[in-house]
Amino acid sequence: MNKELFEKGLEIRRSVLGAEYVDGSIQNADDFNMPMQELVTQYCxxxxxxxxxLDRKTRSIINLAMITALNRPHELKLHVRGAINNGLTKDEIKEVFLQTAIYCGVPAAIDSFRTAKEVFAAMEKE
Structure with a gap:
């Protein structure tokens, strides 16, 4: 493992996804999945x-679109929150999902809208 890249990745990951989530993921890792945490943190x-x-806002736009296409709601929740942390507005996220409806399919976009609404509601309660 490249310690310098891991630390750089840890800082970025915490900034985008939130320190509580990231630190919990690493602290809860065991011998089985710690290599994945290290890989994700260092490489991704x-x-x-x-x-x-690319700036972080642009990377978030790309991630929202790709995660919608892949239909990964758990990851989408993380990256909707991350997109807000990276400066996207709800309207910009809405536009990403409308665009994905055309190229990835309406059902995938509907699921992403539903997931994002859950995230927005949770963030409003925080």
Whole structure:
């Protein structure tokens, strides 16, 4: 493991997804899934999210669209919250989901709208 990339990834991951969620994921990891936590933190967040080519807001837009296409509601919840943390508005998220309805299918977009509403409601209660 590259300790420098891991630490960089940990900082970015905490900033986007929230320290409580990220720290919990790492603290709850065991021998079986810790290698995945290390891989995600170092490679996804340190190596790719840490690149200078796109800002975090743009990366969030891309992630929302791809996660909608893949129909991964658990990950979508995390990344809707992350998109808000990265400066997207609810209206911009809505536009991403409308765009995905055309290219990924209406059912996938409807699920993403439903999931995002749950996240927005939870965030309003915080």
């Amino acid at each position: 967040w340190g190596e790719v999210w840490g690149r200078p080519g």
